[in-house]
Amino acid sequence: MASFGWKRKAGEKVSKSVVQQFEAEAEKPEDGGGGPDEDVDWLHAIKRRREVMLDDCASKSKRLKDEGALLAEQGRHWEAIKKWDEAIQLTPDNPLLYEMKSQVLTILQEVFPAVKAAEMAVKFRPLWWEGWQTLGRAQLNLGEVDLAVRSFQVAIHLCPSELTLWQEDLNWALTLKKQNAATREKIRQEEETKNSILNAPELDRDYDFESDEVLAACVAVAERQTRYEELKRTAVVVDAEGNINNVLTGEEGSSEDRAAPSELQFVKARGL
Secondary structure, eight states: OOOOOOOOOOOOOHHHHHHHHHHHHTTTTTTOOOGGGEEEEEEEEHHHHHHHHHHHHHHHHHHHHHHHHHHHTTTTTTHHHHHHHHHHOOOTTTTTHHHHHHHHHHHHOOOOHHHHHHHHHHOTTTTTTHHHHHHHHHHHHHHHHHHHHHHHHHHHHTTTTOHHHIIIIIHHHHHHHHHHHHHHHHHHHHHHHHHHTOOOGGGSSSOOTTTTHHHHHHHHHEEEEHHHHHHTTTEEEOOOTOOOOEEESSSSTTTTSSSOOOGGGOOOOOOO
């Protein structure tokens, strides 16, 4: 008589897949939590995903940078800047993008944005001599000659073998610095001479209008007037050798006509 096997061994007449499923379910915690996902390193997965996204941003940024460079070479400057701005959104710490943008903004005479872009370039890469060179050129375009001299000096310190920094950039900046100093001195002399005419010390005294003193006072004032007119017609220029010269511009009449009046041109006059 056949008996019903209550305690037969598992697997005797049960399929292997069913047994494996049963055993897997038996290994689960009774509280129902956990599972195979507990072994996943989520921090590593997030980090890996972030690296992939950064790689995508870097590759897209490089493509935009190259497209902008091509547009700039074709003279399509604003389109190039737009490409580089898009690339900056993806890689905001890339100094190459700011440096190229500064160059093109300088060409477009957008002087202040050009300086700001170059400042960002040297901020992210302070030991890059080309970034300092571009910053110096942008500063020159803005009229900040002293700052430009310093930027070129930093570039030379970083790359002393680059002759263009010595022979072109720094030399030109120093020449402009000398010219600015000469121009300021000329303006100072003009103001001083003008004030000496308007407030001539010789006219503060009470003169006998029939004396020789009044003639001397008039001669002194006339000489100052002549000097003032000459200063007004003088321009500060730089020659081919970098020397500063004062050159008369808009000359009218001969040198004799511009000479200071002599005493013979004045007469003694009795006051009313």
